[in-house]
Amino acid sequence: MSVKVFAPISIGNVNVGFDILGLAVAPLDGSLIGDLVEVSKADSVQQENNLLVRGTHCDRLPSDKKQNIVWQCIFAFNRALKKVHKRCVFINMILEKNIPNSSGLGSSACSVVAAIYALNEFYLRPFNEKQLLALMVDLEAEISGSRHYDNVAPCYLGGLQLIIETKDKVSQALPIFDDCFWVLAYPDxxxxxxxxxxxxxxxxxxxxxxxxxxxxxxxxxxxxxxxKQQAFELLEDVIAEPYRKHLLPNFEMAKKILMSYGCLAVGISGSGPTLFAVTDDMVIAEKAQLWLEEYYIQTDQGFAKICKIDLTGTRVV
Known part of the structure; x- marks a missing residue:
């Protein structure tokens, strides 16, 4: 049996919800920006787990597989299986890393969510949504340095997720403005x-x-x-942006110009350096994309994409 899943990129905070709001997005051009993880059973003579890493941004991952977060996912999932008296087997895992680390697009969440989701599918879904989210957020915290769901939840569940952490529920999907375009620019x-x-x-x-x-x-x-007018008028970051904007190249200039083009809001995606701008006009989105490609992106490894909200989240492909 082999299972392959895709986990999409996400915008953490979305300006107005520091650590409690996250949005899954997908490029309009159809490119799968995020992580793909494939899990299959190892052959009978292998007698160990194995990890193969590839993809457009695999060169920035640790060369030692033991330091790779998806390798740690295998053992964390096995421990969880043993707690519910389920048998684990040796597996082969392939991580296709198609998102840069430290991008502000939920890179570590993509890897963790894809790996845990794939393992849960491989073992015929022994864990429910809340149990999986708990596993995912604990593992993602090892990379990000703190335990928060604002990338994990939208990456896993899709859409715009408000983190509520009640006794019975981790997050709640919010209504979206489905005519809006989200322009993302990663400067590298x-x-x-x-x-x-x-x-x-x-x-x-x-x-x-x-x-x-x-x-x-x-x-x-x-x-x-x-x-829509009230929503995006209020989409302002009063907590993190004043302190983080200096970490991004020409952020203040970019924000001023993009707002002058008619964008409804501009902000820092997660911790940065990716910038996002939102508009309900495709002409403005294309104009913003062109400006960001010319003046915000710093190397040929950077990119600017026009996106829509990904309502599906992580899925088998």
């Missing part, structure tokens, strides 16, 4: 997630906390009422 500069978190203040003043609450509450309200 290094911004480590841990560094981007360490630069943030440990506490917030009352004024900032109130502003954050107003904006996230107002955005959720507008989403349910499908009030």
């Amino acid at each position: 500069v290094i911004v480590s997630t841990k560094t981007a978190r360490e630069i943030l203040p440990k506490t917030l003043d009352i004024k900032t906390a109130v502003a954050y609450g107003q904006k996230i509450a107002g955005f959720i309200d507008a989403s349910y009422r499908q009030d």
